[in-house]
Amino acid sequence: QVQLVESGGGLAQAGGSLRLSCTASGLIIFSHEIMYWYRQRPGKELEFVANITRGGTVTEYADSVKGRFTISRNNAESAVYLQMNSLKPEDTAVYFCNFNRREGPVWGRGTQVTVFS
Secondary structure: OEEEEEEOOEEEEOOOOEEEEEEEEEOOOHHHOOEEEEEEOOOOOEEEEEEEOOOOOOEEEOOOOOOOEEEEEEHHHOEEEEEEOOOOHHHOEEEEEEEEEOOEEEEOOOEEEEEEO
8 A cells, every 4th residue: 555645735925935745655666656746726626736757857847837846856765845936826725746556546635735915
């Protein structure tokens, strides 16, 4: 069994920063997995935010966060991070980390980020 646990969410003022963490445990070789961050804004569908390749050398971002968010990982600690700068009220959402395995996607429970102006 694999578990993903997100942390680091909270309240932030517009223009501020937060750093999200996601730690994996259980039956996973973390360095073998491409890791993702998604978010669900109030009343909206789940949307892709960013991903990072196994070695951490290649990253992709949604246009809405490009230049403001940075995804990184530490395979030795089985962790993936999302540094969020220049936050906007529209970044308010529950943020989830994820990876996909043969049996299906694995999700954490999410961490709430609320940005106020």
